[in-house]
Amino acid sequence: MKTVPNGLVKGRVLARKQWTEKLFSLEINAPVEKYLPGQFTKLGLTNEQGEWVRRAYSMVNHPGHAYGHDHLEFLIIADDNGQLSPKLHKLNEGDEVYVGQKPSGFMTLDEIPDYAKDLWLLSTGTAIGPFISMLADPSLKWRFTNITLVHAVRTSDELVYQDAINSLSRNLGDRFQYVTVVSRETHATSLQGRIPLLLASGAIQGKVGRTFIPSESFLYICGNPSMVKDTSQTLTDLGLVKHLRRKPGNFASENYW
Ligand SMILES: Cc1cc2nc3c(=O)[nH]c(=O)nc-3n(C[C@H](O)[C@H](O)[C@H](O)COP(=O)(O)OP(=O)(O)OC[C@H]3O[C@@H](n4cnc5c(N)ncnc54)[C@H](O)[C@@H]3O)c2cc1C
Ligand SMILES: NC(=O)c1ccc[n+]([C@@H]2O[C@H](COP(=O)([O-])OP(=O)(O)OC[C@H]3O[C@@H](n4cnc5c(N)ncnc54)[C@H](OP(=O)(O)O)[C@@H]3O)[C@@H](O)[C@H]2O)c1
Structure with missing residues (x-):
């Protein structure tokens, strides 16, 4: 070797x-x-x-x-x-x-601006992983008033880590909501389609029973780069602002490829 x-x-x-x-x-x-x-x-x-x-x-x-x-x-x-x-x-x-040896990445809890009380974590495929890690952080108990995890997959058998999510849900209580999206089959408890269109139509917000509030909401978007791009555009159209370290806003993202 x-x-x-x-x-x-x-x-x-x-x-x-x-x-x-x-x-x-x-x-x-x-x-x-x-x-x-x-x-x-x-x-x-x-x-x-x-x-x-x-x-x-x-x-x-x-x-x-x-x-x-x-x-x-x-x-x-x-x-x-x-x-x-x-x-x-x-x-x-x-x-x-x-x-x-040295982990990296800025999609972390300490990068979220202080004003954010309403956290949305939007993922496709394997990108649910970093959100499961974040959701287990003890600070989540007091840091946010609402936390929504959205996971979009092709088929329902890819809705992984159900046990971990159920346990997080018990720990976080009513403040936590989990929305699943399945794109290539019908699934009784999931929305069907793609995240950007389901945000533009209000279907995801409807399922959660809340809409975005520019002074309170913060979203992390992670996974398929075309989903990240299309979702960023949709959020901009909905009046939210991209977050920059030098100029705090409402959403930030990580592309998986
Ligand atoms: C910050 C970051 C975090 C990542 N975390 C994960 C993770 O936790 N789990 C994970 O499986 N991958 C993750 N990836 C993707 C991973 O790094 C690799 O790109 C992926 O495993 C493919 O590598 P490969 O050598 O097999 O394919 P390559 O020879 O590099 O070919 C990759 C091709 O596959 C596609 N692709 C790459 N990654 C994915 C993916 N995850 N889902 C769908 N299509 C993909 C792209 O079209 C790309 O052209 C992450 C990427 C980044 C940048
Ligand atoms: N998942 C599988 O069964 C499978 C099998 C073999 C190989 N692969 C390969 O593995 C890789 C990862 O597959 P994956 O299924 O984890 O990830 P993916 O292809 O990114 O799909 C995950 C979810 O993201 C959605 N999506 C894709 N593009 C989008 C966009 N522009 N806007 C919004 N949503 C979008 C998909 O919807 P759509 O269904 O509408 O695209 C799906 O619901 C791919 O390279 C794939 O070719 C996957």
């Missing part, structure tokens, strides 16, 4: 869970620096030519997890045409995998 690049440390797979044929979670132990809920790090392996392939993956578990911040959980979708994700898909308990 070629020399391990700077910044990668050796980790080991502790457990894996298969949600659907392509969607799985890995629990990995690695000596990484402490992360903030919502952040990501790199996972890396070598390819057939011995070259390192590294990609970003978000931690699903909260850093205050009972097993410690060096016990990391990732939700991953294997893209058959991709370089790394099919290799991660083949990993089993006990296998080695390399992990970025």
Whole structure:
């Protein structure tokens, strides 16, 4: 094997869970620096030519997890045409995998402006992961008056982490709402369609029973880049403002590719 690049440390797979044929979670132990809920790090392996392939993956578990911040959980979708994700898909308990030592990312709770009391977390596919980490933060108990998690997937079997979400819901009580969107089949308890159109029509807000208040609402948008782009446009059309560190606004985003 070629020399391990700077910044990668050796980790080991502790457990894996298969949600659907392509969607799985890995629990990995690695000596990484402490992360903030919502952040990501790199996972890396070598390819057939011995070259390192590294990609970003978000931690699903909260850093205050009972097993410690060096016990990391990732939700991953294997893209058959991709370089790394099919290799991660083949990993089993006990296998080695390399992990970025220094987590990064600005989609974190401390980046949310103080005035925000109404938090919306909008995700597609595997991008629900960083939101599950954030929702487990103890500050959520007092920091926001309303918290809405929206998860959009193609089929209902991709509505993962139901147990974790039920437990968060019990912990956060009436302030927490969970809205699911399924695009490619009808599902009794989910909206059908895509997030930007369901926001433009008011269907998501209707399901929650609340609308956006520019002086109170803050949204994080994460996942498919075209969803992020279209949702940002819809929110702008609805009178909300993109958040910048130097000029606080209502929404910020993270693209997954
Ligand atoms: C900040 C950040 C956090 C990320 N967190 C996660 C995560 O928690 N879980 C996860 O599965 N992926 C995550 N990704 C995507 C991940 O880094 C890889 O891009 C993905 O696993 C594909 O890598 P690959 O080497 O298999 O494919 P590549 O050889 O790089 O080919 C990738 C192609 O697959 C598509 N693609 C990439 N990622 C995704 C995705 N997640 N869903 C749908 N299509 C995709 C794109 O069309 C892209 O052209 C994240 C990306 C970023 C930038
Ligand atoms: N999910 C699978 O079963 C599956 C199987 C094999 C391979 N893959 C590959 O894995 C990758 C990830 O798939 P994924 O299903 O997790 O993610 P995805 O393709 O981003 O789909 C997740 C959700 O985002 C929606 N979406 C896509 N583009 C959007 C846009 N512009 N605006 C708003 N919503 C949008 C999808 O709706 P639509 O359904 O309307 O697009 C779907 O509800 C893809 O590269 C895919 O090719 C996925």
